[in-house]
Amino acid sequence: MTTVLEKVRSGREAVGQRWHGAPRWVRWALLAAVIVFFYALPNKEFYQYLGPIPTPGANFTQVLFTVSIYVLLAVGLNIVVGFAGLLDLGYFGFFAVGAYTVAVLTSPSSDIKTLWPWLVVVPIAIGMTMVAGVALGTPTLRLRGDYLALVTLGFAEMIRIAAVSSEFLKGQRGFNQIPHPPGKYADGKPFFGVLDARPYYWLVLTLIILVVIGVRNLTHSRVGRAWISIREDEDAAQLMGVPTFKFKLWAFAAGAAVAGLAGALFAGKQNFVNSQNFELLNSIIILAAVIFGGSGNIVGAIVGGGLVAYMIERFRGIELLGIELYEYRFLFFGLVLVVMMIVRPQGLIPNRRRAAEFKDRRKEVIVGE
């Protein structure tokens, strides 16, 4: 058992080394191939050849859209948890703020009846979530560790309960007729329609790429170094001249902005937003996805978010011995997490630093025995 695990471990390390050792053009070509693959994925002409990958129990393009939203959220949460090391258990609350901002400002069922177009509202939604992030962060980012986790958890619940019980936010009845993103084909049919989920998926995919470029730029700068130094040793960071509070706030705001964008995209696609969309479980799933994929690594967050969201959907429509597996999806999810904790605590594709850390810890344990 252990030897197999060792092989898997060293095999993956070899892949990593090869990747970092490969010439630049090889890396670009591979990256381009992966991107093309994911753009092609929602076309039936393509995915019908992919064997068991398409989901049997659900429209595969719809699933892909859901998965892409989770990937975007995982990339955003990774800024907060993976880089700055701030445990945020209420990340989905920001998603809700984004979705509700769009709903309130665009839907005819809203009390204020502004009926603004979707595209105009997206930047407002992002701005609102950033404000929410700063508003939550200003009093709470002086807390550390467990306390911060509790407060963020409370924040997400506050948003959810406000959505359920506030007259202004319409509770279960929700907001309908939220406009779609703009754009028409040459024949006048809207590009973003009701039935076909592909354009939405492509839109999210494109935005994921842009967000990833942005996050990468940030992490390779003073900002990213400040975040990581805060994660590593907050006191030492302060004494080396890092304005830690400011950068923690920025981590919160940047993470919130991504969640707000995801919320706006979700609302624009679904056409309908109500209080049932924002269960606490979602926050947990995204956090699990980030940790599953490898906290502190952008690729890890993407893979984690994608796999977790996909696995949950994949169970739909599978029956085994008369049991609907979808009912037990979280049981499997939990099992996978437990196994991961034992076999690969640093996540699937960890940050190289983390990988080293865990490796050494293992050595220490072995020496200790």
Added chain:
Amino acid sequence: MSDTEQTKAVPAQAGAPAVETVPQREPLLEVDHVTLRFGGVVALNDVDFTLYKGEILGLIGPNGAGKTTCFNAMTGIYQPTEGHIRFRGEKISGKRRHQITRMGMARTFQNIRLFPEMTALENVQVGADAHHRTSVISALFRLPRHRREEREGREKAERLLEFVGIRNRMHEFARNLSYGEQRRLEIARALATDPVLLCLDEPAAGFNPAEKEELLQLIRQIRDTGVTVLLIEHDMRLVMGVTDRIVVLEFGKKIAEGLPAEVRDNPKVIAAYLGVPDDAA
């Protein structure tokens, strides 16, 4: 007290560059009758001394004498209960830690506190970032300021790693460096913040004699670049060898201050700290 005593003490410092006999008497850091209480415990009791520009001041005392507490008060981690600490003429109480760093005070830690999962180079870059102004917007869009500061920070970091002698290890994670390299890295990281005053908290802890000698050289080189050095140290030979003046603490009180030779012969110090004279090292 006389100059002859000082000149006697200086050549003993293993080939030190000739020190000006009278350092410039421009006060840099004033510890002005500082008392610090934690509940009923008096950690510092009316401690009063001044650090002058360009000198190497040693702060010594037996275990638990309040050296590190004093150090933490001076770097703004603790607020004095009474009294003031003035750095470059400004009171530092009420200032945030990163602001104090930007005013030109840098420090290392008794227990090494690097950023273990960052490379040596990145560790030093964090220090260099103390004076940078790149923020989210310019980093996000890679604006010219970001690129300029990034280049400057990197060059500076490489220069400092060269200076402390671990440039060949710059892409190694800090955690993978040897103990001595980590201590050097801490000094490089502190120097990257462009300090006027560098505070070293037991930088030689755990060093063998050869490493200590190298450290002495390094500290002198740092002083020669115009940085004032405050040194907390246990090792008497090191303290005697490198410092211009020494302040001795015991039970939170200053019991002596003066040239190394004076302090060494001070009966109070001998009683409190050295135990038996000449057996100190």
